[in-house]
Amino acid sequence: MSEGRSARVVVVTSGKGGVGKTTSTAAIGAALAHLGDKVVVVDFDVGLRNLDLVLGAERRVVFDLINVINGVAKLPQALIRDKRLENLYLLPASQTRDKDALTEEGVGKVVAELRQKFDWIVCDSPAGIERGATLAMRHADTAIIVTNPEVSSVRDSDRIIGLLDAKTEKAERGECIDKHLLVTRYHPWRAARGEMLSIDDVLEILSVPLLGIIPESEEVLRASNLGSPVTINAALSAPARAYFDAARRLKGEQIAMQVPSESRGLFTKLFGRKAA
Amino acid sequence: MSSLLRQRQSLTFRARSYTAFVFTPQPPIADWLALLDATLERSKGFFAGHPVALDLSAAQLAPDAVAQLVADLAARNVRVLGIEGVELDTGDARLPPLLRGGRVQDVELSELDPVAEAAAAAPAPKKQEAASLLIDSPVRSGQSVAFIEGDVTVLGSVASGAEIIAGGSIHIYGTLRGQAMAGAAGSRRARIFCQRFEAELLAIGAYYKTADEIEDSLRRGPIQAWLDGNNLRISAMN
Numbered sequence: 239m240s241e242g243r244s245a246r247v248v249v250v251t252s253g254k255g256g257v258g259k260t261t262s263t264a265a266i267g268a269a270l271a272h273l274g275d276k277v278v279v280v281d282f283d284v285g286l287r288n289l290d291l292v293l294g295a296e297r298r299v300v301f302d303l304i305n306v307i308n309g310v311a312k313l314p315q316a317l318i319r320d321k322r323l324e325n326l327y328l329l330p331a332s333q334t335r336d337k338d339a340l341t342e343e344g345v346g347k348v349v350a351e352l353r354q355k356f357d358w359i360v361c362d363s364p365a366g367i368e369r370g371a372t373l374a375m376r377h378a379d380t381a382i383i384v385t386n387p388e389v390s391s392v393r394d395s396d397r398i399i400g401l402l403d404a405k406t407e408k409a410e411r412g413e414c415i416d417k418h419l420l421v422t423r424y425h426p427w428r429a430a431r432g433e434m435l436s437i438d439d440v441l442e443i444l445s446v447p448l449l450g451i452i453p454e455s456e457e458v459l460r461a462s463n464l465g466s467p468v469t470i471n472a473a474l475s476a477p478a479r480a481y482f483d484a485a486r487r488l489k490g491e492q493i494a495m496q497v498p499s500e501s502r503g504l505f506t507k508l509f510g511r512k513a514a
Numbered sequence: 515m516s517s518l519l520r521q522r523q524s525l526t527f528r529a530r531s532y533t534a535f536v537f538t539p540q541p542p543i544a545d546w547l548a549l550l551d552a553t554l555e556r557s558k559g560f561f562a563g564h565p566v567a568l569d570l571s572a573a574q575l576a577p578d579a580v581a582q583l584v585a586d587l588a589a590r591n592v593r594v595l596g597i598e599g600v601e602l603d604t605g606d607a608r609l610p611p612l613l614r615g616g617r618v619q620d621v622e623l624s625e626l627d628p629v630a631e632a633a634a635a636a637p638a639p640k641k642q643e644a645a646s647l648l649i650d651s652p653v654r655s656g657q658s659v660a661f662i663e664g665d666v667t668v669l670g671s672v673a674s675g676a677e678i679i680a681g682g683s684i685h686i687y688g689t690l691r692g693q694a695m696a697g698a699a700g701s702r703r704a705r706i707f708c709q710r711f712e713a714e715l716l717a718i719g720a721y722y723k724t725a726d727e728i729e730d731s732l733r734r735g736p737i738q739a740w741l742d743g744n745n746l747r748i749s750a751m752n
Contacts, residue, residue, distance in 0.1 A: 367656075389674075393655050396673045400654030442689070445652050445670065 245353040248360045248488070249378035251402075253394030255365030257386045258422035261458055263362040264292040264467040265478070266382070269485035271326035272469065275357040278317065280348075281331035282374035283364040284340055290330045293320065294465025304332035307344030313351050322470055327356070337370035349377040367401060375406050380416040380488070382449060386423045387435040392443050395419075399446060418449035420484060425454050426498045437497055450484030452477050453498035534565035534595050539583065541573045547586060554590060566592050567613055571599030581608040645682070652688065653678065662699050674714060680704070693717070697741070706739040707751070721746040 250263045260283075267279040281289035284304060290296040295318045301311035306329075313329075320326035329352070332339065352359045363374035375381060381402050385395045399417060408415045421440060428434045441448060452458075457475040461468035469478045469485075476498065483493050539546045566587070570580065580602065584594050596613035645664030652670035653659055658677045659666060666680040671688030678684050678692070681699035686708035695717040697704030704718055711732055715724050718741050728748060736751045 393674050396655040397675065400657050403651075403654070443671070443673065443691070 245356050245359055246380055247349060247353070247378045248358060248380045248382060249363055249375040250360060250382045250384060251363035251371060251375055251398050252365065252384040252391070253367060253371075253398040254386075254391045257384050257391050258452070258458075259365070259384050260288045260292055260362050261462055261468070262382065262384050262420055262422060262452070262481070263289060263360050264462075265458075265469045265481040266485050266488070267358070267360045268293075268320075268323060268326055268467040269469040269482045270358050270360075270488070271320070271323040272473075272482075273485060273489070274325070275489075276325045276327075276355070277358040277360060278327040278329055278352055278356045279360045279362060280329040280352070281362050282340070282370055283362060284331045284370060285333065285336045286364065287331035287333050289362050290318075290328060291465060292462050293326075293328050293467065295320070295328050295330070296465070299330045302330045302332040303348065304335050304339045306348055307339070307341060313348065322466070337364070337368065337373075340369060340373050342373060342376065345373050346377060367397060371398075372401065372405055375402055377407055378402075378415060379408065380418065381406075382418050382420050382488075383444070383446060384420050384422055385440060385444070387421055387429065387437070387440055389435065392435065392440055396444055399444065417446045418488070419444055419446045420449045420452065422452040423454045424451050424498055448495060449487055450480050451495070451497060452480045452484075534567045536567045536569050536598075537587075537592075538569040538571070539573045543573065543575075543579070543583060546573075550590070565595040568594050568597045568610075569599045570597060574600070577602055577606055577609065581606070584608070584610065647680075653692070655692070660698075671710075683707070695722075696739075702741050704741075707737075709736050710734060711737040711748075716746065716748065718746055723748070 250259050250266070252259050263279050267277050271277040279289060279293070280303065281287050282303070283289070290299055298318050301316035303316070305311040306313050306316050316329055318328045318330065320328070329348075349359065361374045361378065364370040383395050383398060385391050402415050402417060403409050406415050419441070421437060424437075425434060429436055437448070437451060453476050455475060455477045457472045458468050458477050461471040464471055468475065469481045472478050473482075480496070480498070483496070486493050537550075568583070568587075575583065580597065580600070587594055594610045596610050598613040602609060602612065647659070647661040647664070647666045648669070649659060649666065650669045653668060653672045653676045655673040655675035658679070659668075660679040662679070662681040664680070665682040665685065666678050667685040667687075668678065669687050672678055672686055672690045672692045672694065674691040676692035677695065678686070679695045679698050681704075682696065682701060683704045684694045684696045684706045686694070689710040690708040690713045692713065693715040694706050694708070694713060695715075696706045697719040700719060702719055706716055706718065712734060713725060713728075715722060716728070716739050717723075718739060721741060721744065723746050732748055732750055737748055738751050739746060739748045741747070
C-alpha cells in the first residue's frame with residue numbers, strides 16, 4: 239500500500255434510519271473504486287452491522303473496527319478486500335459490542351492510519367444522533383446526507399446538518415465541512431402526483447447542494463440481497479447510473495443533474511408501479 | 515460558535531458589558547422587600563441565576579445595612595452582581611463590587627409570565643457586543659437561538675424543530691418553519707417578521723399561537739406579528 243496519499247474522509251449520514259445509508263455507502267464506495275481510486279468503506283454501526291452483508295463479505299469477517307481500536311488486531315488484519323473490485327476494502331463493525339466500545343481517541347487513530355493508505359474513507363454512520371453517529375462524522379472532511387423526499391426524513395437530516403456544523407473536528411477548527419445531499423428512494427410518479435416532497439422543496443428546506451437523486455428501484459433491493467452493491471451488480475440500471483454520477487460529482491466533475499422522470503419505455507410505464 | 519474553540523496563543527483580557535436587572539430599593543427596606551416578595555410570588559424563579567445590580571441612590575444605607583440587604587436578597591435566590599449609587603469601602607468582602615456607567619434598557623416587570631420566564635432561563639448567546647444578533651446561516655432543527663438582550667435577524671431559514679427566542683423583535687429573511695418567540699424579556703412592542711411563514715408557533719411575550727390557530731391564508735407568504743392589547747395579531751405583508 240502506497241503511503242502519503244491525500245485521503246478524503248466521507249461520512250454517509252442521515253439521522254433517520256432506513257433511508258439508504260448503508261446501500262449508498264456500498265454503491266458509492268464501489269463506484270469510486272470502479273473509477274480507479276483506492277477506497278475503504280467503514281461500518282460505524284457497531285452492534286447492528288450491515289455493510290458486510292450488502293458487500294457480500296459477511297463470511298470473511300475475522301477482526302473488526304472495535305478489535306483494531308482495542309489493539310486486539312492490526313488494521314491490515316481487519317481490512318477485507320472485495321472479491322470483485324481490487325481497489326475496494328471493508329472495515330467491518332463489531333456485531334457483539336455496542337457503540338460505547340467506540341472511543342474518540344481510538345476512532346481518530348484508525349482514521350489517521352486509513353488516511354495513509356486510501357484515497358477515500360467512506361464511513362457508514364448509524365442512525366440517530368448519539369455516540370455512534372457523532373463519532374462517524376467526527377473526522378469527516380465531507381458529508382453525504384442521505385434523505386428520502388418525505389418530511390420526517392428531511393427534518394432529521396436538518397438536525398444532522400446542524401450537528402455536522404457544530405460537532406465535527408473541521409467545524410471546531412472554524413472550517414466548514416463540505417456537505418452534499420443525496421436524495422434516495424425517489425418515486426417519479428409519486429412526485430408527479432404531489433404525494434412526495436419535490437426535489438425543490440427538499441433543497442429549499444435543507445439548503446445543501448445536491449449530489450444526486452437515486453430513483454426507487456427493485457435493482458437496489460435485489461443487489462443488497464445478493465450481497466453486491468448495485469453499482470457492481472447492475473451497473474447499467476438507473477439507480478447505478480445515478481450513483482456513478484454522484485461518485486463523479488464527489489470527485490469534482492461537473493455532471494448535469496438528471497431528475498428521474500416518468501418518461502420511460504412502455505414496458506416500465508406498464509409495470510413501473512409494481513416495481514415500487 | 516466554533517471560533518471560541520480556536521486555540522489561544524496567549525492570555526488576553528477584554529472588557530465586556532452585560533445586561534443585568536437593576537433593583538432600586540426605597541426606604542423603608544422592609545416594605546420594599548415585602549413588595550419584592552409579592553413580585554417574586556407572581557414570577558417564581560425569574561431572577562434565579564440572572565445577574566442583578568443594586569442601585570442604592572434612593573436608600574442611603576450603612577455598609578452593615580447593605581450587607582444585610584445583599585444577604586436578604588440571596589435568601590430569595592437573587593444574586594447581586596454589583597452596587598451603584600453609593601460610596602462604600604470597596605475592600606469589604608461582604609459586599610459586591612461597585613458599578614459605574616450603566617445604561618438603561620427597558621424591561622417591563624409587570625409583563626413577566628411563564629413563557630417569558632422559560633425564555634429568559636434559556637442560555638444567553640456568547641457574544642453581546644450590540645443589542646442585536648445577526649445569524650447568516652440557516653437555523654437547523656434542534657438548534658435554539660436565545661438572545662434576551664435585543665433583536666434577532668436571521669438571513670436564512672429557521673427549520674421545523676428549531677427555535678428563536680429574542681428579547682426584542684425577530685426578523686427572518688428566509689422561511690420560518692420552527693418557533694419564534696419575541697419580546698421574551700417582557701417588551702410588548704416586539705414584533706416578528708418573516709419572508710415566508712410556515713411556523714409551528716409564534717409568541718410575543720405571554721401570548722402565543724400554534725400553527726393550528728393561524729389562518730391558512732397566511733401560510734407561505736410574508737407576515738408580521740404584533741401584540742394588539744392582549745391579542746397576538748398576524749397579518750400578511752405585501
